[in-house]
Structures are given as C-alpha cells and as structure tokens.
Amino acid sequence: MxxxxxxDRGTAVVTGASSGMGALYAGxxxxxxxxxxxxxxxxxxxxxxxxxxxxxxxxxVEVVVADLADAAHLGKLEEKLRQDASVxxxxxxxxxxxxxxxxxxxxxxxxxxxxxNVTALTRLTxxxxxxxxARGRGAIxxxxxxxxxxxxxxNGVYGGSKAYVLAFSQSLHHELAGKGIQVQAVLPGxxxxxxxxKGGLPVDQLDPNIVMSAPDMVDVALxxxxxxxLITIPSLQNEALWTRYEQARQAMMPHLxxxxxxxxxxxxxxx
Numbered sequence: 001m002x003x004x005x006x007x008d009r010g011t012a013v014v015t016g017a018s019s020g021m022g023a024l025y026a027g028x029x030x031x032x033x034x035x036x037x038x039x040x041x042x043x044x045x046x047x048x049x050x051x052x053x054x055x056x057x058x059x060x061v062e063v064v065v066a067d068l069a070d071a072a073h074l075g076k077l078e079e080k081l082r083q084d085a086s087v088x089x090x091x092x093x094x095x096x097x098x099x100x101x102x103x104x105x106x107x108x109x110x111x112x113x114x115x116x117n118v119t120a121l122t123r124l125t126x127x128x129x130x131x132x133x134a135r136g137r138g139a140i141x142x143x144x145x146x147x148x149x150x151x152x153x154x155n156g157v158y159g160g161s162k163a164y165v166l167a168f169s170q171s172l173h174h175e176l177a178g179k180g181i182q183v184q185a186v187l188p189g190x191x192x193x194x195x196x197x198k199g200g201l202p203v204d205q206l207d208p209n210i211v212m213s214a215p216d217m218v219d220v221a222l223x224x225x226x227x228x229x230l231i232t233i234p235s236l237q238n239e240a241l242w243t244r245y246e247q248a249r250q251a252m253m254p255h256l257x258x259x260x261x262x263x264x265x266x267x268x269x270x271x
Contacts, residue, residue: 010088018045030057117161189235
C-alpha cells in the first residue's frame with residue numbers, strides 16, 4: 001500500500017497493544033487511516049507489530065514501551081499524550097482480570113488490578129480529553145466487560161473495576177457529547193485472548209459456545225463505534241434486553257433523591 005501523505009484521521013493511541021484485542025485494534029485502526037501509537041510492556045512484540053502494521057497499512061506506527069501499573073511510566077505517557085495534538089482517539093484496552101474468588105485473592109494483587117483497570121485508564125483519559133475538547137474533536141474507547149453489569153460472574157474486584165469503566169464512560173459521554181467528543185464503552189464477553197491464561201483459567205476450559213474470537217470482537221466493537229454507540233455489547237443477540245435495562249435505569253434516576261425517607265423505611269409501630 002502506498003504511504004499516505006495526509007492524515008485526516010489523526011493518531012490513535014492503543015494501550016495493551018502487544019497481543020489480543022489491543023493488537024487487533026491497532027491493526028484495524030491503521031487500516032482505517034489512523035497513525036498509531038501502540039503501548040505495552042513487551043518491547044519485542046510491539047516492534048514486530050509495528051513493522052507488520054506499517055507494511056500492511058502504510059501508516060506511521062510509534063512504539064511506547066511502558067508498564068501502566070508503574071506510576072513513573074504512566075506519568076511519562078500522560079505527559080507525552082498531553083503534548084501530542086495529533087491524538088484523536090484513545091483506546092483504553094489495557095487491563096487485567098481473574099476468575100479467582102475474592103476471598104482467595106491477595107489484596108495486593110487486587111490493588112494492582114485497580115491501579116491498571118481504573119487508575120491508569122482514568123489518568124490517560126484526563127491526559128487527552130482537554131486537548132480534544134480544545135480542538136473540538138476526539139474519541140475515547142474504553143474496553144470494559146460484561147461483568148460491569150453482571151459482577152457475580154467473576155471476581156468482585158474485577159467486576160467492580162469494570163463497573164467503574166462503564167460508569168466513567170457514561171459520565172464522560174454526558175459531559176462531552178456536546179463538545180465534539182465521542183465516547184464508547186465496549187463490554188466484551190469471554191473472548192479468545194491471552195487474558196484468560198494470565199488470569200489462571202485457560203480459554204480452552206471455557207464452554208466454546210460462550211467464547212468469541214478476538215477478531216470478531218474487535219470488528220463488532222468498531223462497527224458499534226462507527227454507528228456512534230455509547231455502549232457496545234458484542235455478544236448480546238437481543239438488543240431489546242439492553243434497551244429495557246437502560247430505560248429502567250433512566251426511569252429510576254429522577255426518583256433517587258428525596259428530602260423524605262421512603263415510606264418502606266418508616267418505623268414499624270409495636271403494640
């Protein structure tokens with residue numbers, strides 16, 4: 001493919017890009033016309049991916065080796081992104097999870113999960129959004145999980161961290177939609193990626209009927225992004241279920257504040 005000399009798309013930043021969904025996002029976005037900044041810890045994999053993407057798409061690919069759980073690494077990346085006016089899309093894909101029950105998990109491991117899934121995602125978003133707002137253009141894709149609305153399925157800290165990602169995305173959309181900024185939260189179900197092996201449960205031990213391929217997951221997510229969806233749940237066949245869920249939430253919102261306790265909590269008279 002011939003190298004393009006002008007890029008209207010700008011630059012897409014993809015975290016957790018050395019494998020799995022992150023690597024696929026980077027490749028797909030380059031083919032869509034974005035230059036790409038790929039971020040992960042594995043230098044060799046990033047370099048190999050960068051070479052492949054450039055050969056395939058002709059787009060510019062920059063490699064950033066960083067451990068987003070390390071405050072110093074995270075801080076350097078934040079500063080870089082704050083200063084890069086070409087960034088038009090941030091894909092917060094980096095994350096870790098586990099199926100191990102809460103009481104069998106170490107608190108330090110759970111804290112590290114929160115630092116990556118919540119703190120790093122938040123700080124990187126804060127690094128790019130002010131510039132996007134000033135330029136009137138940009139987008140954020142936050143990779144959450146179905147456990148954000150079904151926390152009983154896996155470890156509670158993992159579910160809680162992804163519930164944060166969902167709520168954060170909904171709030172960002174509420175605040176920024178009128179400023180030219182698109183926000184999408186992607187809620188994958190079980191996906192055939194290294195995520196499961198890292199979490200201690202090989203993907204081949206899961207019911208194959210609930211496991212989606214990573215290419216399908218990313219392609220569907222990007223289709224939802226192109227359609228302007230705020231919430232994309234690739235595995236949900238019946239969209240009406242989500243529509244009713246969201247309608248119920250919206251209907252409840254005006255009734256969540258009151259100067260009087262709900263009647264069901266009034267003291268019961270004892271005779």
